[in-house]
Amino acid sequence: MPDRSPPAQSATDAHLESIRKLIAEDRFFAERLRSFQAGDLLIRETEREQAVWLILEGELQLSKGAESNNQLRFDRLGAGELVGILSYYTRNPNYFGVLAVESGRALVLSWDDVDGLQESQPSAYRFLQELIKGSLTKRYQRLADLHIEVDRVNQALNQEREELRATIDELRKTRERLIHQEKLAMIGSIVPGIAHELNNPAASLSRNADYLEGILKNLLTGPDTPEQMAQSWQAGLQNAFSDTNEQRQRLEQLSQRFPKLPRPLLRRLAKLPPELIPQGNSVPKDEQGWERLLQPFEAGHFIQVVRSTSHRISRLVQSLKRYTRPQSENFQAIQVEDGIRDTLLVLGSRLRDTEIETDFAETPKVSANEDELNQVWTNLIVNAVEAMDPGGKIRISSRLVTDDQQVEISFSDSGPGVPESLRNAIFEPNFTTKAQGGNFGLGLGLSISTVILQKLDGTLQVEDNNPKGAKFIVRLPALRP
Amino acid sequence: MNDPKLYILCVEDEMDVLDAILRDLSPFESTFQLEGFSSAQEAGAWIDGLDPDADRIALIYCDHVMPGQRGVDFMSELQRRESVVLKGTCKVLFTGQAGHQETITAINEAGICHYQAKPWEPDELVELTRKLLTDFVIAEAIPPLPYMSQLDQKRIAEHLHENNPFQDA
Structure with missing residues (x-):
């Protein structure tokens, strides 16, 4: 992390230099010097150390859970910085454990030493105060930097999460599209066969309806057949279905007009165009007579239905083929x-x-x-x-x-x-x-x-x-x- | 009470198919009332006009895949109606295709008693109709005599025999 305060650093150096001088001159301080080697565990977490460490050389690492597998490392502290200040001011057990990561020396003052300095060595106490202030300021700045860093990492993580979500979305769409294409390919592979199988009978239906029409036309419109039959045949060929409501009404009218006729016959009669329903003298006397009127009509009608049905099959086949065979790429x-x-x-x-x-x-x-x-x-x-x-x-x-x-x-x-x-x-x-x-x-x-x-x-x-x-x-x- | 008028209804949106069904069922018309409709809406409205004191619907054939209301939904709607006209009505779904979900709905909600696949054989349709009409007459305890000519006479006779209060113990 960048050091943003060179003036403070130089102040720290100056105070540290004064402390070094004191150590050289004063036995009180010299006796409280302590060397450490890289790797030494200097203070255990929660230990009541009741001392303040001023680092003269070397580097210490603050950590939590140093003795478990789940170690969290915090600040690294170097020359001029202090360990145990929080405990000193709050009188609580150490919050961190302290591990030496680089060999060096520290001045270790008990809480009583620090308290006593104020009276016995005011100038040393003042240097110490300045060093504590500098160390806390530094740590606070590092904390602020850390927050900023955490925020940046969070943002990056969020962005990555969004990207992941978009990717998953995209993958799902792609999968759906692939499944769809797979289905199409499947249909495409069976359509030509089915189209052929369907078109043949459809063509046959249509052709045979034509033949039948020719034959029936000869039979029903020849010089010997009554005009009524020929008309009925023609009407049947052109007959379109009327809707069921209309048929019901016609059926009702016919059943009132011809109350003696059986219902199935009336139902067939209801399909005849009204102008072909016989009146007066031409009303048939028996069932055969009615059949002679109805059957040519129905023959025509059935031929028409067969023809339109086969036409419909061909159209369905066509639309199936269109569906599975992509047309020209000619844009x-x-x-x-x-x-x-x-x-x-x-x-x-x-x-x-x-x-x-x-x-x-x-x-x-x-x-x-x-x-x-x-x-x-x-x-x-x-x-x-x-x-x-x-x-x-x-x-x-x-x-x-x-x-x-x-x-x-x-x-x-x-x-x-x-x-x-x-x-x-x-x-x-x-x-x-x-x-x-x-x-x-x-x-x-x-x-x-x-x-x-x-x-x-x-x-x-x-x-x-x-x-x-x-x-x-x-x-x-x-x-x- | 007079003998009720018993109806057979056919609902099918394709007119040529409806025409064929009606034609195949025409033998029943001597005794039963046969009616064709091209949509569920038309049939639903027509049913409202029936006389609860005189009319009963014995059997409905209904296509499943239709524009507007589909067969299963129409049958479900009829199942929820509380008209006496529809009491015990036997509902047949006439279908070329119905998916799994439709089948579940048909059984759970629509009270459908039979599936009839398309295309059908005219003889089979006549026999099915005869069986279902006989079921209806027996289940609803309708005096069978007026309809006898179009029912399964053997079953009716057996039924009458079993339920004869004067029969020897």
């Missing part, structure tokens, strides 16, 4: 707002019942593959639409976060929001609240989006929207202009 400079506007345009009819509000700032371009990025927008918008009841509202806004030069795009909806407990799960593959139609119903949307954005060094997060709903936030590094 361009992209204005995100343009892509979002395109996506809204393409989604058109799906957004019929949703109010869309955009609030775009003039953001810099980002580097990305346009198709992939559009896939992200599509997923986020469709998710929001499907989470809300009709009449819901989506607000899309963009801005530049100047701190870290990121373009931020947020999608806020007025749906039920994402519960805290699901906030990790929704980014996992297979998480779904499943949507009618299956276009995006594989539960891969957010997972795909995450993968795409990660590749661009971007992020996707979810938080609560105010006052209700979910807010998905995309961040992408801005390109330098």
Whole structure:
């Protein structure tokens, strides 16, 4: 530790010199000289030494627990410094043990000697007083330095702890990302096989529906078949499902109109477009007659269902493949707002019942593959639409976060929001609240989006929207202009 | 008291699948009331409109993975309702996938009596329905005669026999 007080040091030296002179001249002092060797244990802790040691040469070490394994070393004291001052003033046992670390000599004065000096040798007493003052001052300065040092070490430790925590955090994230990539790789390895196995039967379904349609068309629309059957067949081919409430109402009306018909027949009849329900003379007389009306309709309807189902399987396979096979690395400079506007345009009819509000700032371009990025927008918008009841509202806004030069795009909806407990799960593959139609119903949307954005060094997060709903936030590094 | 109207409810968000279930269950429609719904909300609201003095729901088939309320949650909600209409109702979860947690909820909270995997065989569905309806009629001590044609007649006969107070000791 640096000595910050050279003047005090020189004063100490001067007083020490005077004491040396006294020793040379005065037997009283000469008799109280004591030599010590390095390694000598001069005073034991708690011993009632009842003496004050003035070090003339050599070096002593204050310590606690010198006789146990757990030794704490304190100050080292050199020439001109004193040992036993605390005990002398407080009349308590020694607080420290004292060990010689460098051979030398000390003047050892008992407490009575010190007390007596005041009367018998006032000048020696004054030198001693000055030396005590100097020694205590020095020790106090060392204490202050020690505090400062402890504080510095503490700060360094704290900083290290923070760094460790950040590292652990980073490691955990990395592990999660690795697990995710591992899962993707696993899916990727089995998808081509599954895609092939699924596409074949899907294609077969679709082709056979076509063949069947051709055959039935010949049978049902030939010159010999009644006009009613042909109409019914055509209607079936174009029939879309009406909702269950509407079907219930139609079923009720029909059961009042035809009270004698069995319920299962009425239920089938309820699917027929109202204009095809026979009236007056054309009402069939028997069950066969009803079947002749219903069966062509149902044949058409079933073919349509088979066809749309096989189409749906193909779409699911496609989206699976897209998910596992990263697309081109061909990045361009992209204005995100343009892509979002395109996506809204393409989604058109799906957004019929949703109010869309955009609030775009003039953001810099980002580097990305346009198709992939559009896939992200599509997923986020469709998710929001499907989470809300009709009449819901989506607000899309963009801005530049100047701190870290990121373009931020947020999608806020007025749906039920994402519960805290699901906030990790929704980014996992297979998480779904499943949507009618299956276009995006594989539960891969957010997972795909995450993968795409990660590749661009971007992020996707979810938080609560105010006052209700979910807010998905995309961040992408801005390109330098 | 008149014989209660016994209902079979089917809840399924995909219309073509719902259509197929209803079609497969149509043989029961001569004796039971069959109703289809495309969401849990729709079914829940419709149940509120039933007449507690005349209507009983014997059986509910419900898809699990649906937008809005999921099957298990809907069944749990019904389990907590104290309507006499739902007394003893047999609940079947119709599912292509359900995880471990859903299974626990299904057993502990939703009172689900059966899982039916998708896809299903029409004959099996009819037999399952017949068994569960018979269970319901016996457990709820409903006079079985009006529904006999669609129940497991052998079991009903045995049950009547066992509980015949005039039977010889």
